[in-house]
Amino acid sequence: MRKFLIINRLGIGDVVLTTPLAQIIKENIPECKIGFLVANKSVDILKNHPYIDDVFAYKNKHEKKALIEQIKAKEYNEAIIVDGRLSSTILAWKSNCKLLNKGFCISINKKHIFERKNLAVKAIEDFATYAKTLLNIDYDKNKLIPKIGNCDKGKDKIIFAWINEIKKQTKKIVLIVPRTAADIKNWNTTELGKLNLYLNVQDIKPIYIGSPNDKDYINNIAGEKINIAGKFALRDIPEIGKYADFALSMCTGPLHILSTVNKLPIIALYGPSDPVRWAPQNAIVVQSTLPCVPCLNWSKCSKPIGQRCMDEIKFERVQNIIAQYKLLE
Incomplete structure (x- = not known):
């Protein structure tokens, strides 16, 4: 089974706008699983999500080892680095994921070096483009609809x-x-x-x-x-x-x-x-x-x-x- 780990550790808005990518993959690749690795502040918005099977929280650099073991335990085997970070790329590699793309951006004193290049002008289209460039999935960019997880039962x-x-x-x-x-x-x-x-x-x-x-x-x-x-x-x-x-x-x-x-x-x-x-x-x-x-x-x-x-x-x-x-x- 193909298990895709999507990594976007940027802001809450960035994560919301990345959710159409999960939907596109889920609807076009039979029996696959989707995991999302996000910053701790974004974890809640992906709970109870119809297109996301697992959510992994990046809390801090001191808990990286435990996070890598969590991803390994779920046997995710392919990674899409949406946030373009070198640290996210290394994290996915250490988790035994095949890197479908790589990020090289590093931050020094709030300055970004080797920044990720936008694939489209609009962010929602930009993040969804990985479905086409990495997985050769066609979709209608005019129908990209972001979605967060459903609220708790009751x-x-x-x-x-x-x-x-x-x-x-x-x-x-x-x-x-x-x-x-x-x-x-x-x-x-x-x-x-x-x-x-x-x-x-x-x-x-x-x-x-x-x-x-x-x-x-x-x-x-x-x-x-x-x-x-x-x-x-x-x-x-x-x-x-x-x-x-x-x-x-x-x-x-x-x-x-x-x-x-x-x-x-x-x-x-x-x-x-x-x-x-x-x-x-x-x-x-x-x-x-x-x-x-x-x-x-x-x-x-x-x-x-x-x-x-x-x-x-x-x-x-x-x-x-x-x-x-x-x-x-």
């Missing part, structure tokens, strides 16, 4: 009951992902507060999604809201999204998780990152118009706070998008 009923209670507090279900790990990619909280107050006038209390560390950040945004930071798992987000009228998100992992919800309108705010590559196919993109955008650098910015790309996006632009697409009707 959680759908819990969310359904919770949503019915929430509907007593708000006229519409509006989801907001207000924060990323990189501050430079976050929308100005003053403008976000204006959006919140605007929704409040429409008898809407938006639901804010985030990690436990985002709770205070969300509470400090002006206006009435429902703060569920840390209260639900990442795999619960699509189930919640099924009941939403629309969502708004920064460029972050939960944006791509929300994009797996069929027909959910999503407003995606972009500053330093490139929406051409990263924006979900179903997203309504609002991008800064500064000439330096996208700079692809979210570790630092020479512009003072208040004059950066995400500061340049004003509430009125988002308000116009809401009106244009009739998202509150």
Whole structure:
């Protein structure tokens, strides 16, 4: 039996956009198995996944040996190195996998040397291209649909009951992902507060999604809201999204998780990152118009706070998008 180990230890969004590769392989190679090796933070989103048999967590370099033994025990025999890292290549080789491709990228003081070359402009097409180049599988790139694992058994009923209670507090279900790990990619909280107050006038209390560390950040945004930071798992987000009228998100992992919800309108705010590559196919993109955008650098910015790309996006632009697409009707 062919057992494919797909390795992508990059961000949550990258992993979500790699899931179509697993589907393509699973649907075209009979009786194969698919294993996914991801960073520890991405493990949960692949649990209960219809196209993934095993999920392996890379926690730290000190636990590599145990991880290699786990992969060997499952007898994975072919590896696809999606993240392009030399360390991932070596890990797969030590796990007795045939290397279908190799990565050579190494990081030194946050600088990348011998970086992986993109196979396509859009990330979702880029990662899926390995099915064609390595396995000679044809597919329709226009039908690449990312998918995360299903929520735990019974959680759908819990969310359904919770949503019915929430509907007593708000006229519409509006989801907001207000924060990323990189501050430079976050929308100005003053403008976000204006959006919140605007929704409040429409008898809407938006639901804010985030990690436990985002709770205070969300509470400090002006206006009435429902703060569920840390209260639900990442795999619960699509189930919640099924009941939403629309969502708004920064460029972050939960944006791509929300994009797996069929027909959910999503407003995606972009500053330093490139929406051409990263924006979900179903997203309504609002991008800064500064000439330096996208700079692809979210570790630092020479512009003072208040004059950066995400500061340049004003509430009125988002308000116009809401009106244009009739998202509150």
